[in-house]
Amino acid sequence: MRSLAWVPGIEVATTYRAKWFPKDLVAGIVLTTLLVPQGMAYAELAGLPPITGLYTSILCLLAYAVFGPSRVLVLGPDSALGPMIAAVVVPMVLAGGDPGKAVALASVLALLVGLFMTVAAVAKLGFVADLLSHPTQLGYVNGLAVTILIGQLPKLFGFSTEGEGLWADIKGFVTGLDETVPAALAIGVGGLVVILGLQKLLPRVPAILVAVVGAIAAVTLMDLDVDVVGPLPQGFPPFTIPTVSLHEFGLLAAAAVGITLVSVTDTISTASAFAGRTGQEVRGNQEMGGIGAANLAAGLFQGFPVSTSGSRTAVAFAAGAKSQVTGLVGAAAITLMLVLVPGLLKDMPQPMLAAVVIAASIGLADVKGMVRLWRQRRIEFALAAAAFVGVAVLGVLPGIAWAVALSVLNVFRRAWWPYRTELGKPENVDGYHDLQQYPEAARTPGLVIFRFDAPLIFANARTFREEIRHLATDGTRWILVAAEPITDVDTTAADMLEELDQELNAKGMSLVFAEMKNPVKQKIDRYGLTRTIDPAHFYPTLDDAVAAFRRSNA
Known part of the structure; x- marks a missing residue:
């Protein structure tokens, strides 16, 4: 069956x-x-x-x-x-x-x-x-539509041209206009008007x-x-x-x-x-x-x-x-x-x-x-426009390769430079939230809560490290990573975390994690990171981690 x-x-x-x-x-x-x-x-x-x-x-x-x-x-x-x-x-x-x-x-x-x-x-x-995101697919299809339309204009006007590519088709059409066959143009344009008119009306x-x-x-x-x-x-x-x-x-x-x-x-x-x-x-x-x-x-x-x-x-x-x-x-x-x-x-x-x-x-x-x-979203419009230009300049088949490349590069860009922010506790709002959304949210002295919205991999390990270093100012005791959005940690990122933890410890600071997913925590254990990162510095919730910080600094 x-x-x-x-x-x-x-x-x-x-x-x-x-x-x-x-x-x-x-x-x-x-x-x-x-x-x-x-x-x-x-x-x-x-x-x-x-x-x-x-x-x-x-x-x-x-x-x-x-x-x-x-x-x-x-x-x-x-x-x-x-x-x-x-x-x-x-x-x-x-x-x-x-x-x-x-x-x-x-x-x-x-x-x-x-x-x-x-x-x-x-x-x-x-x-x-x-492999084709919607913006790149949209740009590719629009480029294809223009290519098709320009390529069919000579036949609509009753003559033919030689050439490959959009620009060659445009040049051939313009230079060949003196060969227009009036009867062919009347049939073609009339038929197009009938098709488009009936489809709409x-x-x-x-x-x-x-x-x-x-x-x-x-x-x-x-x-x-x-x-x-x-x-x-x-x-x-x-x-x-x-x-x-x-x-x-x-x-x-x-x-x-x-x-x-x-x-x-x-x-x-x-x-x-x-x-x-x-x-x-x-x-x-x-x-x-x-x-x-x-x-x-x-x-x-x-x-x-x-x-x-x-x-x-x-x-x-x-x-x-x-x-x-x-x-x-x-x-x-x-x-x-x-x-x-x-x-x-x-x-x-x-x-x-x-x-x-x-x-x-x-x-x-x-x-x-x-x-x-x-x-x-202007960045996705730019991707669509680039895919459009790819079809127009490179041609139809190279254009699809260009569109795929743009889609993959866009994914890589998001992984490379993901959204990251510091969190605080707003008044009359449960939980900890983005300081860019709640700039008046309360912060605990000596504690920085940091959220990184992406898997932690080789492409963004450097970005993560530089952000943590930027937050490690004088007076900071704990840098608490809200790890719920982190869905993976690869070996390159694991090596970075080990070096970063040692660097922070030398300054009297601790790297702490909360809300880390169990599969990610299992990888952390398998990499042996708990040899350097204190096993006690993994908390089930942000509230538990903040409470532990306050007890240790009472």
């Missing part, structure tokens, strides 16, 4: 209720109206033929229905992953472009992401999603479907001279084992690490947002297993890396989705379209696909979040 826990689709099949099917069917059909145009648009965003977006959508939906634990999450091509895929695939394809080569590279990338996800799920490494109306149908009708009826998608291959995507060179494999593996991290982070956050609404618990490791299976399936059928889509999940949920059957309906609908009417979308204009991607980038951006950080 434990092995079946990794195949939630079996549980869904055995517990499925017939009354759910009408709602799942409707939700699946509604979802398809979003899956098709977005899948094609995000494939082009990734530098791949539009058909691969449909292949990817079919296979990831089928695989997640079997291996995914959430009943409502919808996977598929993602606007956040598109630039990351393009950043590694496009430069590796020879000049002039080889769609077959690009598809093979993207498929291997999907297989690697699926492998990494599966290994991480088995090893229970769901915590890796925490009539959110229940399938805005993208309306815009796509309108664009196809305009091109067909008015015989507009704009680039179109063209006929799509007929039939179900073929099973394919992609091959690449060893050098290419190494580059793809490095990129797959970043894509895996972004996909895990996005999935865990989206799953958490919808778990409360459905009464389910977030199972991070199983979610990684489900996404891993989806990527493996996509990679074997000419697909590319996928992630959870918050927008498509919201559409399915609002349409009444009850289970993964919604995704199966969507996969079946796309397959039927490819088998029976592959020419249905052949007249879809390329500027319309650009409009779909730009609308997604606008939805991806979170300016309000940046403003909120500015108002709430």
Whole structure:
């Protein structure tokens, strides 16, 4: 039974209720109206033929229905992953472009992401999603949104540019404006206005479907001279084992690490947002297993890396989705379209696909979040801004590495320079409190009560020692450490405490602890610190320690 826990689709099949099917069917059909145009648009965003977006959508939906634990999450091509895929695939394809080569590279990338996800799920490494803090994730996503928007502007205006990076895209767009195709611009801007307008004014109306149908009708009826998608291959995507060179494999593996991290982070956050609404618990490791299976399936059928889509999940949920059957309906609908009417979308204009991607980038951006950080905590706003600049200056893939580095450095900064303060006893308030909050709090002559709000480790041992030395003024007899916030003491900090205690004893002072957690006290004993620090100088509460000080100095 434990092995079946990794195949939630079996549980869904055995517990499925017939009354759910009408709602799942409707939700699946509604979802398809979003899956098709977005899948094609995000494939082009990734530098791949539009058909691969449909292949990817079919296979990831089928695989997640079997291996995914959430009943409502919808996977598929993602606007956040598109630039990351393009950043590694496009430069590796020879000049002039080889769609077959690009598809093979993207498929291997999907297989690697699926492998990494599966290994991480088995090893229970769901915590890796925490490597991106919210501020750095916010800055990264906003940088990504700007990069996507700028990169799609030439296609919206009916021309193409060459160049890598945000600044090259801006320069190419500005210098290429004289090549603007008026009909393409009208289709693209008109479609973008329809999508954004309907999403705001009539959110229940399938805005993208309306815009796509309108664009196809305009091109067909008015015989507009704009680039179109063209006929799509007929039939179900073929099973394919992609091959690449060893050098290419190494580059793809490095990129797959970043894509895996972004996909895990996005999935865990989206799953958490919808778990409360459905009464389910977030199972991070199983979610990684489900996404891993989806990527493996996509990679074997000419697909590319996928992630959870918050927008498509919201559409399915609002349409009444009850289970993964919604995704199966969507996969079946796309397959039927490819088998029976592959020419249905052949007249879809390329500027319309650009409009779909730009609308997604606008939805991806979170300016309000940046403003909120500015108002709430400037240091975290600075982290978000640095992550934003990292994406803009370094590029999409280096930008994710930069964002992770910023998150880790921020954790280290907090451990290195934690909050520390002196405590006193305020009038008419129980207990001992921060003198910065209660500057008039009473202090006992000869006794300093010091609180250090962090584990005591190698990174902050020097800071702790310098603070104690600063407090060890003439007339001080005891320096009492309120140790409740100290959750750990490593060997470097233990050596520091031993030297510090000897230094204070030489001045006629004592280093005393109160409210130390039992696991930390056990480490203190194991390190042998009680050879120098008097064992009697560990008290269960601050009141006990203060009372002992007063007795010894009566």
